[in-house]
Amino acid sequence: MAGTKKVVYAAMLVMLCLVVSACGSGGNGKNAGASSGGSASPSASGSTSPSQTKEAAPEQTKPGEKIKMTLMITSADNPASKEIEGVVAEHFKDKYDITFKPWDGNNAEKTIKTTIAANNPIDLTQYWPTQMETFVNADMALDLTPYLDANGGEWRNSFLDRVIESGTYNGKVYALPFSAVYPMLIANQDILDKAGVKLPDGPQSWDDFMAMLGRIQEKTGVWPIGINKDWAAWVPRNNLITIWPDDARMTAFATGKTPFTDPLVVEAFEASKELYDKYVYPGKGALTTTLDQVNIAFKQGKIAIKADVNTNAAQSIKDSGLTNISIGSWPTKGLNYVLGGSDGYFIPANAKHPEASIEIMKYLTSPEILQMRVDKGSPVTIKDVKSDDPNLALYSKDAGRIEPKEIINVAPQFMDIVNGKMPANYIFNGKSSLDELEKVRRQVAAGGQ
Template sequence: MKRKSIVLLSLVLACSMALAFAAGAKESAGAAQEVKTIKFYGSDAQYNKNIIAKFEAENPDVKVQIVPIDFDNAEQIIKTGIASGNPVDVSFFWGSQISAFVSSGMALDLTPYLTADNNAWMNTFVPKYIDAGKIDGKYYAVSYQPVIETLFVNETIFAENNLQVPTTWDELLVVAEQLKQKGIYALGNWSGQNHQLLVFAYQVMANNGVLEQAAAGKLPFAGSNEAPGLRTALELLRDVYKKGYWYPGEGALTATKDQVQAAFFQGRIAMLFDAGSNVGQYEKDAPFKVGVAKFPLVEKGGKYGVNVVTNALFVPINAAHKEEAVRFIKFYTSEAGQSETMATGRLPSIKAKQDKIDNKLMQALMNTTTGDNVVSYRHMQNISPEVNSYLQNDLVGAVCAGESIDSALAKLEALRVKAMGK
C-alpha cells in the first residue's frame, strides 16, 4: 500500500512538473511572439516599403505601419497628433526646421542614442547633415538625405539656342530676355516654396560676413542697421517677376507644383528651382537632357551659399514605442536603408555611401556643394515657427504682388523680435 502511495505521488508530481513546464513554455512562446506596431508618418513610396520590409525581416518583434504624409500640412498634422496624446512613433520632417517641435517640447532628445558607445551612430553621418537636426547642442532629428536647393536645367534648350547656363544674376537677366523672345520662360518655381529663392539673400550675407548671425536671428531684418541680403534678394526676384521671366508670368505666385513641373517637361521652362532630392524623378521623366546648376551668383567671384536642409526623422516626445522607433531610424539610416533611397536618385547622408554615388547627375548635384568659395548655412526659418511660416508662405509673394519691401521686412522683423524676446 505504501509503495502504491509513493508511485501515485510520483505520478502526481511528474504531471504537475509537466504541466508547469508546458505552461512556462507557452508563456515564453507568447512573449517571443509579442509584436509591437509602430506608426511611421512618411511617404508610402516603394523605397520606404522596401526599407520597412528589410527592417521587419531583421526585427520580427516590430511591425511598421506607414501613415502617408501630407507634405503641405505636415507640421500642423504632426503637432495635432502629439497634442492629442496619440502621435505616430516616427515622423518625417525637415531636419533644419525641427525647431518647430523643439521649441514647444514636442521632440524627443536623441542625443543619448547618437552618442552611445563613443558616438558610434553619430560618427556614421556626414557632420553637416547630422548637425542639421541639432539645437543648443542636442540632437532632435536624424537626417537621412540632404535636400540641396538647385536649378534643374533643360540642357537641350540651351544647346539648341546656343546659350550658356548663367552663373551670375546679370547673365541670368540677359539669358532670360533671349529665351522670352522665343516663348520660353527662364525660371520655374511653384507656390509654397518661394522661400527657396532667398538663396540670393544668403549669398549676400555670406559675402558680408554676417551669414551665421543673421540666420540665427541675431541681426535685425529691417531698419538702418538691417542685415544685408534680404532686400537685395527681394529686389532681384521682383524684377524677374515683373519682366515675365518667371513661369507663367502673372500667375507665377500661385502656380502649383503639377503645373510647373508639367511646363518644364513640355520644354516651356529652361531652369526649374527644386530640391535636389528629386534628381531621380527629373532624370527619369524628362524627355530631354537634364542637368543641374548652382544658383547664379549675385556677383562673380563671390562666396556661394549652400543650405543644409535635410529630410529627417524624429520621435515625438510622447510616442508610445520610443525604443522601437529609434531602432527603426537606426536601420533607416544604415547602409541597407540608404541603399534603397539612393536607388531612387536620392543622395545619402552617411559617410559610407558618399563615395558610392555612380550616377552622373547625382555626382553633378553633389559637386554644386563643393569648392573653396562654398559656405554652408542654415535657413532663417529656424528662428521660430512664425518666422518659418512668413518666409515660406508670404514674403516673396507679397513683394512681387506689390507690397513694399520696407513693409514686408518690417513684418519679418517684428516676428524676429518676438522670437528672440527683445
C-alpha cells in the first residue's frame, strides 16, 4: 500500500514538473518574443516601417511611458566610450529609459547569445561586423538593409565608400562599423635609437622584424616587445593571413579549404612560437600579461615596443607620458595585408523595440557622436567629421590593408580556438594542437558542426 502511495506521489511530482515546465517555457527566443504582440512604433524617419521583418519582436508600451532599453556599447579600453554613453543617455532622456552594460570583447558573444536565448536581448550592442557569422547563421541579428536604404539611402550614404561591406552577409547588412580597427606597433624611440634600429614607414617583413627585436634585446637588454594576453592571437592570425604566396591560397585557407596540416600553416604557428619564446615581455608569463602590465612596463622603459590597436593609439601614447614615440605597421609574412576589421554595432533579431534600437544606432553612427571618437584620436567610418590631430593619419595608415577574410569567421569553433586559445596551445603542445582545428575544419567541410 505504502509503495503504491509512493508511486502515486512520484507520478504527481512528475506531472507537476511537466505542468510547471509547460507554464514556464516560452518556446524559443523568436516565438516567445512574437507572442508578446503589438506593433512597432512608427519609424523615426517617417519611412515605411522596415521593422516588420520576420525576426522583429516588438513590444508595446503604455502611452507616456518611457521605453526601457539596454545597450552594450561601452568598452573599457576605448577612451571615448564612457563619454558617448553619457551623451546618448542625455539625448534620449525624454524617450528612453536606457541601461548601459559594459562591453567586454572576451565575453561579448557569450553575453549576447545568453540574453537572446533567454528572449531578453540587449537592444543594441557593439560587435565586430566582420565576425557576425555566428549570429547571422543562427538568425540572431536584425537585417538593417531596409533601414539603410530608406529615404533614398540617406543613412547608407553617410558612410565612407565600401565600409558597410564589412557587416554585409549574403547581400544583407547585419552590422554597421563605426571605426576601422587593426593592430599596430608603438615604439619607445629612445630605446630603438640605443639599439640603432627604427620602425619603417611601411609594413615590415617578419624576418626583418625578428632581426630588429633580436638587436634591441642584444644592444639594450630590455624586452623587445610587450603584447597584452587578449591580443596574443594577433600574431598567428596575421601570419595565417599573410604567409600565402598569393590571394587565391590565402582565400582558400580563410574559407576552410586548406588543411591545418599544410606546411605554411605550421610555419605561421612556428613563427608565432619563436616570437613568444624569445622576445615577448616578460618571458615565461607573456601569455598572461594584462594590458595594464604591458602599459606600465612600456611607461617604465622595460619594453621597447608594444602592440596596440590603432583606435586606442592616441590615448595610449598620451597615457604613457613618453614623448619620443614612433608608430609602426604590424609585420607580415609575405602578402601585404593586416588582420582587422571594424568595431561596429548590431541589433539582435528578437530585440523588443527594433525601431527604437535603429534610432539609437543612427545617432551612434552620426557625425555628432563619431566626431567625439575622432577627437580622441580614433579614425571613423563616416563622412562629415574633422580632425586637427596631425597624427590621426598615422593611426589609420594601414586601414586600406585590412583583410577581413579569416578562418575564424568560418565557424564559432575556429573563432574560439584560433582567437582564444592560440598561440598558447601551439606553444605548449606543438603540432598536435592543430589536430583539433583540423577536426573542426573537416566537420565544417562535411556540412556539420
